[in-house]
Amino acid sequence: REYTPKVIDTNYTEGSADKRWSSTNFPWTKELEAKNRNKFGNRSFRPNQREVINATMSGNDVFVLMPTGGGKSLTYQLPALISEGLTLVVCPLVSLIQDQIMHLSQANIPATYLSASMEWPEQQEILRGLMSCHYKLLYVTPEKIAKSNSLTGLLDNLYSQGHLSRIVIDEAHCVSQWGHDFRPDYKNLGVLKQNFPKTPVLALTATATARVKEDVVQALGLANCIVFRQSFNRPNLRYLLRPKTKKCLEDIDNFIRTNHFKECGIIYCLSRMDCEKVAEKLRECGHSVSHYHGSMDPVDRTRVQKQWSKDKINIICATVAFGMGNLIFQTSVCITSIVGCPMLMECGRAGRDGLPSSCLLYYQYSDYVSYCENDVDCRRLLQLIHFGEMFDPSRCAKTCDNCLKELTWVEKDVTNIARQMVELVTMTGQSHSSSHILEVYRGSVSQNVKKQRHDALPLHGAGKHLAKGDAARIMRHLVTEGILIEDVKKIDRHIFLSENDLLLVLFFLYLGIHLFLICYLLFNEKFPAPDKASKMGKLDASLFPQINKTVQQQSEVDENLSSMLFD
Numbered sequence: 001r002e003y004t005p006k007v008i009d010t011n012y013t014e015g016s017a018d019k020r021w022s023s024t025n026f027p028w029t030k031e032l033e034a035k036n037r038n039k040f041g042n043r044s045f046r047p048n049q050r051e052v053i054n055a056t057m058s059g060n061d062v063f064v065l066m067p068t069g070g071g072k073s074l075t076y077q078l079p080a081l082i083s084e085g086l087t088l089v090v091c092p093l094v095s096l097i098q099d100q101i102m103h104l105s106q107a108n109i110p111a112t113y114l115s116a117s118m119e120w121p122e123q124q125e126i127l128r129g130l131m132s133c134h135y136k137l138l139y140v141t142p143e144k145i146a147k148s149n150s151l152t153g154l155l156d157n158l159y160s161q162g163h164l165s166r167i168v169i170d171e172a173h174c175v176s177q178w179g180h181d182f183r184p185d186y187k188n189l190g191v192l193k194q195n196f197p198k199t200p201v202l203a204l205t206a207t208a209t210a211r212v213k214e215d216v217v218q219a220l221g222l223a224n225c226i227v228f229r230q231s232f233n234r235p236n237l238r239y240l241l242r243p244k245t246k247k248c249l250e251d252i253d254n255f256i257r258t259n260h261f262k263e264c265g266i267i268y269c270l271s272r273m274d275c276e277k278v279a280e281k282l283r284e285c286g287h288s289v290s291h292y293h294g295s296m297d298p299v300d301r302t303r304v305q306k307q308w309s310k311d312k313i314n315i316i317c318a319t320v321a322f323g324m325g326n327l328i329f330q331t332s333v334c335i336t337s338i339v340g341c342p343m344l345m346e347c348g349r350a351g352r353d354g355l356p357s358s359c360l361l362y363y364q365y366s367d368y369v370s371y372c373e374n375d376v377d378c379r380r381l382l383q384l385i386h387f388g389e390m391f392d393p394s395r396c397a398k399t400c401d402n403c404l405k406e407l408t409w410v411e412k413d414v415t416n417i418a419r420q421m422v423e424l425v426t427m428t429g430q431s432h433s434s435s436h437i438l439e440v441y442r443g444s445v446s447q448n449v450k451k452q453r454h455d456a457l458p459l460h461g462a463g464k465h466l467a468k469g470d471a472a473r474i475m476r477h478l479v480t481e482g483i484l485i486e487d488v489k490k491i492d493r494h495i496f497l498s499e500n501d502l503l504l505v506l507f508f509l510y511l512g513i514h515l516f517l518i519c520y521l522l523f524n525e526k527f528p529a530p531d532k533a534s535k536m537g538k539l540d541a542s543l544f545p546q547i548n549k550t551v552q553q554q555s556e557v558d559e560n561l562s563s564m565l566f567d
């Protein structure tokens with residue numbers, strides 16, 4: 001079936017503010033509490049769990065924004081158990097699905113999954129079981145929904161009999177190109193709401209900035225959904241940022257020795273080579289370390305992960321492929337992240353058991369991460385702003401390096417500077433990166449500034465007396481106050497990420513080869529003139545989207561990640 005996404009008018013309500021959803025007088029409350037205790041062994045509900053369950057049980061479309069480890073699975077597994085019919089769960093990774101099903105079967109909850117790698121007789125067996133309402137939950141990958149006619153047929157059938165009780169989109173940020181693990185097939189999940197308009201949809205994610213949320217709601221067609229969001233502040237984590245120097249490995253060794261010796265930890269590295277190098281070096285220093293990345297044999301990977309979760313090794317040096325979703329959550333993790341990969345995401349994996357844990361980031365591309373450059377404001381505040389959350393820095397209680405500094409504050413009126421910056425943004429015309437605007441304001445005469453003729457603007461250099469960090473803080477403030485709008489553009493990330501220089505070279509090589517081919521076709525005498533033109537036209541149209549796509553995908557998704565994702 002064809003699916004054409006259309007722009008919908010959204011009208012969401014904030015669920016967290018609505019007392020109605022925390023009521024204990026719903027018809028299902030008793031059964032809910034009993035099943036939470038008996039089937040899942042939980043003594044109570046975590047923040048927002050009861051509210052989300054009540055809202056989805058009342059038949060609403062619900063969007064849930066809850067940190068990793070917050071307990072999102074329960075918000076659909078319990079409703080699945082106390083509702084008639086089947087709950088369909090879309091989940092990006094087969095490994096995550098298997099993990100969930102294992103937990104559910106331990107609790108005697110009938111759940112199954114369909115995957116493309118299954119033999120046809122096995123799939124048929126499962127489909128029959130589903131038809132006879134043998135299962136409460138069916139997990140599928142988004143590809144399955146796009147490709148399997150037998151699944152579509154089954155869902156149609158169940159729906160027409162009123163047996164499709166709920167549709168769950170787990171890791172819903174995969175819908176958005178602005179999220180960190182975009183999956184093309186998630187984009188088409190809007191087809192579900194279109195085909196099954198009466199079935200409530202529950203979208204769950206731990207990663208959603210305002211932009212991603214809007215994308216998800218649009219793509220899934222959740223016009224009137226109720227949004228539940230929960231604070232992303234993690235009080236048991238402390239945040240430390242250090243510039244990356246040649247001595248950084250010694251520093252890590254020291255840090256682990258003094259703070260987390262023999263404790264469990266992950267060190268994230270950007271490349272596979274780094275993983276191996278760092279692991280080797282730390283092993284020499286007497287730590288028990290292994291590396292983990294995408295080009296390892298899957299058997300080895302599983303072995304390392306098992307050893308690590310059983311405390312046989314303390315530290316893993318990994319690429320971001322390690323620990324997707326909730327494969328690991330039980331242990332206290334001290335995270336040491338090397339080179340400015342987005343700290344926000346990796347931090348989700350530390351201290352999920354609530355025990356104190358450290359997040360240490362070594363950053364290199366200082367211009368890129370204004371978060372790192374800022375050596376004054378509370379790290380928590382800076383991170384939570386990213387999630388659209390306001391945070392009172394006094395609640396940090398000196399658990400980040402900046403708050404620890406006990407700086408003395410001098411109050412200054414910077415209204416004029418702020419005004420000039422805004423004026424400058426207007427003057428430069430089209431959109432520019434914040435670092436570019438800051439360069440112009442502070443009077444840089446770099447090639448880039450000259451090329452754009454920004455050195456000729458009246459306010460060029462108006463802020464030359466300002467320290468770089470101060471200027472950046474004022475700019476950030478203008479953004480958080482909504483006076484300037486910051487848009488994350490793919491191209492920016494693409495340039496700044498480390499392995500991308502190589503990608504750029506490959507891209508131009510690729511482009512070059514094709515241009516060469518085009519020229520060759522054009523000038524080759526074998527082709528008469530009209531033919532040449534049509535060949536050119538064809539190549540043009542088919543070639544470029546493909547090139548764009550390749551580059552986007554490569555820059556967005558770590559290769560390791562994609563090899564795991566698309567298995």
Ligand code: ADP
Pocket residue numbers: 042043044045046049066067068069070071072073074325326329
């Ligand atoms: P998320 O999907 O939000 O990352 P999960 O649903 O995987 O988190 O839950 C993380 C852990 O929290 C699981 O081990 C789960 O059993 C546990 N958990 C969830 N809800 C509760 C609760 N109400 N009480 C105790 N433990 C819970």
Ligand code: MG
Pocket residue numbers: 072073170325326
């Ligand atoms: Mg989850």
Ligand code: ZN
Pocket residue numbers: 377378379380381393396397398399400401402403404
């Ligand atoms: Zn702080």
